[in-house]
Amino acid sequence: MSAVRIVNVTKTYTTRSGRTQALSPINVSFRPDEFTAILGTSGCGKSTLLHIVAGLEQPSTGHIEVNGTAVSGPGRDRGMVFQNYTLFPWLTVQQNVEFALRDLPMSRRKRHDQAREYLGLVGMEAFAAAHPSELSGGMRQRVAIARALSYQPRVLLMDEPFGALDAQTRQGMQMLLTRVWEEHRMSVLFVTHDIEEAVCLSDRVIVMSRRPGAIKADLAIDIPRPRGIDTLTSAELNGYKAELLQLIREEADDAQTAASAKRAG
Amino acid sequence: MSAVRIVNVTKTYTTRSGRTQALSPINVSFRPDEFTAILGTSGCGKSTLLHIVAGLEQPSTGHIEVNGTAVSGPGRDRGMVFQNYTLFPWLTVQQNVEFALRDLPMSRRKRHDQAREYLGLVGMEAFAAAHPSELSGGMRQRVAIARALSYQPRVLLMDEPFGALDAQTRQGMQMLLTRVWEEHRMSVLFVTHDIEEAVCLSDRVIVMSRRPGAIKADLAIDIPRPRGIDTLTSAELNGYKAELLQLIREEADDAQTAASAKRAG
Amino acid sequence: MSLGHATPATGELSTARRAVQPVRRHQLFHQPSRTAFWIWGSAVMAALGIVWFGVTALEFANPYFLPSPGAVWTAGYEMASTGQLWADTSESMRRIVIGFLISTALALPIGLLMGSVGRFEAALEPFIDFVRYMPAVAFVPLTIVWFGVDEGQKYSIIFIGTFFQQALMIMDNVKRTPLDYVRVGETLGLGTTKLLRRIVLPSSGPAIWDTLRISFGWAWTWLVVAELVAARDGLGQRIVVSQRYFDTDRIFFLIGLIGVIGLVLDQLFKIAGRALFRWSSTERG
Amino acid sequence: MSLGHATPATGELSTARRAVQPVRRHQLFHQPSRTAFWIWGSAVMAALGIVWFGVTALEFANPYFLPSPGAVWTAGYEMASTGQLWADTSESMRRIVIGFLISTALALPIGLLMGSVGRFEAALEPFIDFVRYMPAVAFVPLTIVWFGVDEGQKYSIIFIGTFFQQALMIMDNVKRTPLDYVRVGETLGLGTTKLLRRIVLPSSGPAIWDTLRISFGWAWTWLVVAELVAARDGLGQRIVVSQRYFDTDRIFFLIGLIGVIGLVLDQLFKIAGRALFRWSSTERG
C-alpha cells in the first residue's frame, strides 16, 4: 500500500487579480520507505503540491490518500519542514520540539525526554536551552527536522528545507538528513530546485514542468546506500545530474521563449 | 600592474554589543582581466572585504590600491552588483540603467542609447519599460549587471549576485555572465559560497578561513575557455570541486567543534 | 498587468509578500474577497443603524441622550439648507489643509534628516519625544498668547497636534530605506544631497505617503480644539455652539459628518497613493 | 550573549536585520553610539534651556507670554510643597491607567480576531475606521449625558480617544504573523483557539506591546479633555484652573511635567518590553 497517493489533483487559485492554475492533473503515489525528491523551477507548483498533501490547501479537484484513506485536512500522520525557519522564536529549542508533543497523552517527563532524544538525533541537545535567534540557519533547520520527526509521522514533507542555507552548511545538512533517514526510514517528499541535492538524497526524482505544474519525468536513482560525502563527486551522480540538467533546461528555454513572446505580443 | 591590490587590510567592527574582528590581515592583488571567485562560509568576511574594495567601508588598518593609486572612498572605477535585488523599484528597467549614467557628460539621447545597449547585452531590452516588481529574480539580476557594466568600471565587484536565485535560473545566469565576461574582459571579484559556481566561472578561486577571515588557499582554475553548460559536468570541474570541498569541510568541522566547546564551557 | 506571468519571481520574496495577503482554506488569515468585505461591512453598519432606529422609535432612550436618526437627519438638512453647513465644512477643511501643510512642510525635511543622519536623530529625537506627550489641548491659552486669535492660532493647534508625530513617523519611514539602495548610489559616487534626493526620498515615498494619510486623519481630531477660540465658522465651532444649546441632534450629525469626511479623504489618499506609487505593492489593500 | 558567535546565521537574514541598525562609514544611516545620542540629545535640550533662560532674563518677552525658568520652577515647587501636585499626578495616573486598561481589554480580543479572521475584519473595520476620525473632544457633552459626571465619564473619554486606534493597530500587528508559523500549528492538528493562543498571540506579542506603549502615550493627550468636567484633582484639571487664573507659570510647569511623565513611562514600557520579549530583537532602540 502506498504511504501517499495523489489522485487527479489539480489546483487553481482565485485571487482579486484573477485566477491562476497552479497544477494540472497530477497522479502519483509514494511508497512507505521511499525518499522522493520533487524538482522544478520556481513557481511550478511544488509548494502547492506539498501543501495539498499536508492538508494545508484543498485541491480544486481530486484528492489525497494517506495509507489508503482519503484525507482532507492536516494531521499528525504527516509532518512538515518548511523552507524558512519556522521555529517559534519565543520558545527555546527544547520547548519548540515539545510544542509538537503537547496535547499528546504523555507525561511532562516523557515529553521532555522524547524531545531531548530527537534533539540528540540531529546533534542539538547542547543547545536545548537556547532561543532560535541565537542559532545559525543550519542549526535552526536541524531543530525543525527534530520537531517534525519527534511525533513520528508516517510521511515527512520537506519544502526546500535547505534553500536558505549557504552551500557548505547545506552539504552538512544533506549528510545529516541522509544518515537520519537511513536509520529511521519513512516516506519523504523532498522539494528542491537543486539538482545535485535531489540526486544525492533520494531514491526517486520527480521533475515537474512549469506552470501549470505537471509531472514531466519520474526517475529512479540507483546510487547505493549508505551514501556519504563522496556521493557528491561520484560518477553516478554526475550522470543523473547531466540527464536532469537537460530536462530542466528544456523547461527553462520554453519559459524564456514564452516570456519574450508574451512581451512582444 | 594590478587592477586591485589589497594591502595589509584588517577590519574590526565596533558595535554597541562589543567588537568583532571580521578580517585578519589580508594581502592579495588581482590582474586587470582576471575573474576571481572568493569562497568562504557564511560570516567569514567576504562581504566586508568586497565593501572595503568598493570603498563602502573603511579598513581598520591597511589600504586598497586601484590601478596603482590608493583609494579611500567609492568611485566609478569600481562597479558593484549586490546579492539582493538592488534595482530601484520606483524606476523602470531603462531608468535604472540610466541612473548610473546621470551626472556623466553625455546627451540624453546618448545616455538612453548606452543604457539600451547594455540591456541588450544581458537580453533585457524587451523589458526596458517594465518596473522591477514585474520581473523575476533572474531578470532583475541581469538588469543589475547591465547597470554595473554600463559605466564601464575597471573592476566589477559581485557579492553573491546569484545567491537568491533558484538553481536553474542560477545556471542560466552563470552562462550569461561567462559569455559577457569572455567578450568584455575586466577584473571581476566574485563572492560566492557555492563551490561549483566558483569553479565554473573563474580563473582563480580564493578560499577564506572562518572569522576573522584570512586567505586560506589561492587556487588557479585551468579549465579552457570559452566555457559552456558542459563545463558543469566536466571531469576537471569535479576535480577542483573535490579539492575545494575538502578545504571547506576542514573549516566547517573546526567551526562545529568550536561552537560545541564554547557551549559546554 | 501585462507581465503578470513574470511576477512570482523567486520563492522567497513572493512567500514573504504572500504572508500578508494570503488566500487560505483555513478560516484563519483568510483574506475576505472584496464582495465579502462590502457585504459584512454594510451589514454591520446597517444593523447598528436599525438598532439605533429601533431604540429611538420605541422611545427606550431620552431623545436628548440619543436622538432618533430622523431628528439627526432633519438637523443636518436644516443646517445644509441655509448654506451654513457648506460654509462650515469648507472653512474647517481650509484650516485643516493649511495646518497640515505647514506641519508637513516642516516634518518632511526634519524627518528625512533625522531618519538618515544619525546626529540629527540624536539631537532632535529626545526633544520631540518629550514634546509629543504634551496634550495639545493644554496649549490653547499659550497659542492665543503667541499667535493671537486669528487663523494663525488655529493652524498652530493643528500643527502642535500633528507635527511631532509626523516627524517621528517620517524618521521611521526613512530609516527603513534598504541600505543596499544607498550603497548603489555610493558606488556611483553620489554625495549626501543626491543620495537623499534621488534614493532615500523616492524609496520611502510610499511609507511617507501612508504617514501623511494617517496624520491627516489625526488633524481632524484637533479641529474642535482649534475652533474653540474666536472662530465664526467651522464644523468644530458649530459643535461647540450646539453643545451650548444642548442640541444633541446637531452634535450627532456633525460628528457623523466628520467621520464620513475622514473616511472619504482616507480613501482618496489611498487611491492617490496607489496612483502615485504604482511601483509599490506594499500598501495594504 | 553566550552564543554570540553563532548569531550571524545566514547572510540573508542578518543582512536584513543589519539594514535597520547599520554601522557605517558614511554619515548617512550611521547609527550614532549611545554616548553620542546622550551628548547630542542633552546638548540640544540644554541649548533650548539656555535660550529660554536668556530670553526671559533679558526680558525680551513678556513673562506672561513666556515665564522664566525660575518662575516655572517656583510654581512647581509651590504646588509640590502643598502635596497638591502629588495628589494631582496620582489621580491623573489612576484615570489614565484605568481608561487605558478598559480600552486595551476590549481592543486586544477584538484586534486579535480582526487580524486573524477575515470576516471579523470585514465586519468591523469600516465601522471602526468611521468612528476613529470623530474628534474625541466633541464627545464630551455626549459622555456627560451617557455616563454622568463621575469617573466613568473620564474613562469614557480616554476610551474613545484610545480604543479605535488600538483595535486597528493590533489588527495590523496580528496580520503580520508569519503564515508559516500558523501552518506549523495546523500540521500539528491545532484548532482555531489553540492556534490563536499558542501561536498568533505570542508571535505578535512584541508588536502588540509596542502598540500598547504608543497608545498609552496618546491616552495622555486626552487627559485634559477628560478632566474638563467635574474633576477636583488631576493634572488636566489643574491646567484648566491655571488657565482660568492666567497662571502661565503653572501651565508651563504642568505641561512640562506631563511631557516628562510621558517620556519616563515610555522608557519603562520599553524596558519592560525588552524583558518580556527577550527573544525578539525587532524593537527599535
Place this chain on the structure above:
Amino acid sequence: NSDVPSSSGDANPARVSMGTQAWIGYGPWHIVKEKGFDKNHGIDLDLVNFNTDADLSSAFAAGRLQAGNAATNTVAQFLKAGQPRTIVLFEDTSRTADAILARPDIRSVADLRGKKVAFEEGTTSDILLRHALSTAGLGMDDIKVVPTPASDAGSALISGGVDAAVTYEPYISALRRQDSEVAPIFTAGDKPGLISDTLTVNTEWAKKNPAVVSDLLLAWNDAVMYYREHKQEAQAIIAKGVGVDVADLTTSFDGVDFYDLQQSNTYLTKEFPETASVIEKVLSSTADESASGVSIAGAVDTSYGAKAGGAN
C-alpha cells in the same frame, strides 16, 4: 506697541478688537456691528468670539484685544493677574439670567446641603452660588462641589449626575426646554447687581486714544436705544450673533437689563463701589488668593463716559 491702533481722524476708522462671549448681555455689540453704529462714530469694531474667560483673557493679555466684555467678578481676576485694564462701561445686570437650577425634590437653597452641585469655579456662577449659600447660612463645605464648565453644567443636571447646577442664559432656557422638571431655586435677581457685566479696555491704549473710547461708548448707547425702540429686530440680531434661533432666547432677554450710557455713568459713580465690595467679599471667601485683595472700584474710569455723555 504696534498692536495698539491709534485714532487718526474720521476718514480712516480706528480699528478696535473686542473680545466677547455668547452671553446676551453683550448683545448690543452685535447690534452695533449690524447697524453700522461703529462706522457712524468713526470706528471699525472687530468682535472676536471666545468660549471661556481664560481664552479671552489670554488674548487680552497678549495685546491682541483693545477691549473686552467680562463679568464684574472676572474683571477682579484680570486685575489680580496684573493686567492693565480700565472699566469704562457698566453694560448690564442679570436678574433671572443667572440661576441655580435643581431637580424637583430640592425646593430651596437650604435643601442643597450635602447635594452635588455642578458649576464653573471662579465665574459668575461661583459668585451666585456662594452668595446664595450664605443667605441660607451654608458654606461651600456643606455641598459637594462638581467643577463643570457652564456649558456642560446643564448636561450634568439632565443626565442625573448632579442634583443642582448653576449656569446662565441661554443655557438656562435650553435646559428647561429639555427637561421641564428642572426649576430655578435662586436667581441673580435676588441680589440685584451681583451678577453684572462691564466693558474693560486696555489702560495704556485708552489713555492714548481717549476719543476712540468715547466713540465706542456712544456706539453702545445707540445700540441700547435701538434695542429699546425695536425690540424684536434687536433681539433677532442678538440671537443671530450668539448663534441661536430667536425663539429659543425670548425668555432669556427678560432676565437681563441693559444700561445706556447715562445709566452706566450714574451706576458706576454711585452704586458700583458697593456692588464691587460685595463681590470682593464673596471672592475673598473663596480663599483663592488669585482673586482676592484687589479693588474693582479702583479700576473704574468714568472720564471717557462723562466726555461721551457730554458730547451727546
